[in-house]
Amino acid sequence: xxxxxxxxxxxxxxxxxxxxxxxxxxxxxxxxxxxxxxxxxxxxxxxxxxxxxxxxxxxxxxxxxxxxxxxxxxxxxxxxxxxxxxxxxxxxxxxxxxxxxxxxxxxxxxxxxxxxxxxxxxxxxxxxxxxxxxxxxxxxxxxxxxxxxxxxxxxxxxxxxxxxxxxxxxxxxxxxxxxxxxxxxxxxxxxxxxxxxxxxxxxxxxxxxxxxxxxxxxxxxxxxxxxxxxxxxxxxxxxxxxxxxxxxxxxxxxxxxxxxxxxxxxxxxxxxxxxxxxxxxxxxxxxxxxxxxxxxxxxxxxxxxxxxxxxxxxxxxxxxxxxxxxxxxxxxxxxxxxxxxxxxxxx
Amino acid sequence: xxxxxxxxxxxxxxxxxxxxxxxxxxxxxxxxxxxxxxxxxxxxxxxxxxxxxxxxxxxxxxxxxxxxxxxxxxxxxxxxxxxxxxxxxxxxxxxxxxxxxxxxxxxxxxxxxxxxxxxxxxxxxxxxxxxxxxxxxxxxxxxxxxxxxxxxxxxxxxxxxxxxxxxxxxxxxxxxxxxxxxxxxxxxxxxxxxxxxxxxxxxxxxxxxxxxxxxxxxxxxxxxxxxxxxxxxxxxx
Numbered sequence: 001x002x003x004x005x006x007x008x009x010x011x012x013x014x015x016x017x018x019x020x021x022x023x024x025x026x027x028x029x030x031x032x033x034x035x036x037x038x039x040x041x042x043x044x045x046x047x048x049x050x051x052x053x054x055x056x057x058x059x060x061x062x063x064x065x066x067x068x069x070x071x072x073x074x075x076x077x078x079x080x081x082x083x084x085x086x087x088x089x090x091x092x093x094x095x096x097x098x099x100x101x102x103x104x105x106x107x108x109x110x111x112x113x114x115x116x117x118x119x120x121x122x123x124x125x126x127x128x129x130x131x132x133x134x135x136x137x138x139x140x141x142x143x144x145x146x147x148x149x150x151x152x153x154x155x156x157x158x159x160x161x162x163x164x165x166x167x168x169x170x171x172x173x174x175x176x177x178x179x180x181x182x183x184x185x186x187x188x189x190x191x192x193x194x195x196x197x198x199x200x201x202x203x204x205x206x207x208x209x210x211x212x213x214x215x216x217x218x219x220x221x222x223x224x225x226x227x228x229x230x231x232x233x234x235x236x237x238x239x240x241x242x243x244x245x246x247x248x249x250x251x252x253x254x255x256x257x258x259x260x261x262x263x264x265x266x267x268x269x270x271x272x273x274x275x276x277x278x279x280x281x282x283x284x285x286x287x288x289x290x291x292x293x294x295x296x297x298x299x300x301x302x303x304x305x306x307x308x309x310x311x312x313x314x315x316x317x318x319x320x321x322x323x324x325x326x327x328x329x330x331x332x333x334x335x336x337x338x339x340x341x342x343x344x345x346x347x
Numbered sequence: 348x349x350x351x352x353x354x355x356x357x358x359x360x361x362x363x364x365x366x367x368x369x370x371x372x373x374x375x376x377x378x379x380x381x382x383x384x385x386x387x388x389x390x391x392x393x394x395x396x397x398x399x400x401x402x403x404x405x406x407x408x409x410x411x412x413x414x415x416x417x418x419x420x421x422x423x424x425x426x427x428x429x430x431x432x433x434x435x436x437x438x439x440x441x442x443x444x445x446x447x448x449x450x451x452x453x454x455x456x457x458x459x460x461x462x463x464x465x466x467x468x469x470x471x472x473x474x475x476x477x478x479x480x481x482x483x484x485x486x487x488x489x490x491x492x493x494x495x496x497x498x499x500x501x502x503x504x505x506x507x508x509x510x511x512x513x514x515x516x517x518x519x520x521x522x523x524x525x526x527x528x529x530x531x532x533x534x535x536x537x538x539x540x541x542x543x544x545x546x547x548x549x550x551x552x553x554x555x556x557x558x559x560x561x562x563x564x565x566x567x568x569x570x571x572x573x574x575x576x577x578x579x580x581x582x583x584x
Binding site: 085086087220223224226227230231233234235236237238239240241 | 400423449
């Protein structure tokens with residue numbers, strides 16, 4: 001392998017890794033706040049890409065109908081729960097959060113789609129269409145079992161992923177899409193050409209993680225999210241509602257996944273079921289970071305991206321096998337490392 | 348009745364086991380009320396139920412408002428605050444952030460910094476450690492932080508569950524001195540303690556909880572002189 005090829009592979013790897021890193025950070029955030037391993041973030045990335053492709057073509061994306069159905073379902077469940085608990089006065093608020101806000105977002109996307117607005121507006125619309133999905137799924141699927149053990153939540157999340165793949169086929173159809181590049185420029189460093197898209201991916205990943213860092217360290221809401229992940233009971237005793245913190249985490253995670261979907265769509269062809277591999281590779285990255293460290297997850301995802309890139313050069317048919325085989329030694333190393341951690345805690 | 352907190356015939360069960368049976372008690376505004384009793388009598392269970400962390404039967408009222416179906420977070424917003432036996436601090440966050448989050452339920456964000464300053468006045472040790480992670484504090488400092496964080500919520504009723512548990516005698520005295528000083532803030536306090544002597548010295552009214560039921564109650568000075576109690580909890584004399 002010559003230096004040139006290695007450099008190209010490295011650039012490719014970093015750009016893939018940055019995309020996985022966005023999803024991985026969302027995964028860690030959601031896991032620490034809600035204890036849910038939200039596997040479907042990958043699907044949401046794919047859904048965003050498919051939504052954007054529909055908007056590019058001036059068609060109404062399937063996401064609109066999906067959100068409308070989920071909103072109706074989530075509100076019915078919330079209304080039923082509130083009425084049974086005798087909290088009739090909380091109904092208007094529930095209608096606002098579960099019916100009106102997602103409904104209005106979906107309606108805006110539905111109305112704007114045939115008008116073929118300029119690209120930045122389309123990007124925004126794609127994010128607006130996808131972001132309500134995860135918080136609504138949270139209400140429908142995870143809220144009723146909020147106190148369940150982590151393993152059960154994981155199993156539900158995996159099942160949810162398969163359900164979403166089915167819904168993806170139903171709402172978006174079987175065709176793959178590739179959206180137009182967000183930028184056509186390119187850059188040359190040490191004789192290696194780096195496409196503008198790659199630069200954009202890396203910059204977006206850095207900017208979003210930086211923004212998240214600022215939000216966690218300097219805002220009350222960010223600190224409240226950390227408090228919930230640090231000690232749920234302690235947070236409740238200070239008046240912080242874990243369900244509300246969870247909803248915020250779902251929204252943030254969805255935005256991260258949505259952005260990664262927008263970034264990957266011009267590079268790879270995305271199908272309704274492409275999200276699985278994105279989610280799984282982000283998951284491997286998050287595991288390398290131990291599921292609690294954001295920089296760890298980002299670095300882990302970057303490592304996965306690089307490994308995938310070099311593996312695909314050696315043997316493109318085996319690249320996923322190589323990436324996922326990596327999980328075995330990492331999990332062994334992680335379980336040994338966490339064993340030491342527990343011993344430290346007891347001292 | 349104008350009690351701060353009143354419990355009427357409250358029972359709490361874990362499955363089929365009834366941990367607390369038919370307990371009635373009340374805390375008047377500005378009063379310090381203590382519940383003493385042996386380990387496993389149901390004191391912590393009762394406090395968790397009062398805060399809404401455990402389901403219970405019977406009637407609970409806070410400032411006359413029925414607490415039936417009122418969630419924990421809402422009770423905090425109403426002015427109740429529990430310092431739990433396990434402290435439940437945010438270990439990986441700084442002392443300063445722990446205090447800041449104590450004020451999460453408050454609407455008056457403007458005076459939060461002043462109140463953090465007040466807490467530092469009361470607990471100078473916390474000021475020295477305000478950038479340190481809560482998990483690195485000693486046992487006594489953790490209890491001070493738990494108290495300080497609770498005060499940041501500006502509660503009208505403070506429920507303290509075993510504040511002296513696991514602390515060195517000198518620190519226990521310090522903690523009780525601070526609890527007594529909270530009286531001047533007009534906060535009503537419900538104090539649960541195994542350290543019966545110190546608790547009765549601090550409180551106005553005492554209840555004795557044994558195997559889930561109130562066995563005795565009265566002015567704490569009278570309880571402290573009760574021969575039966577002296578033999579059972581106050582280590583003879």
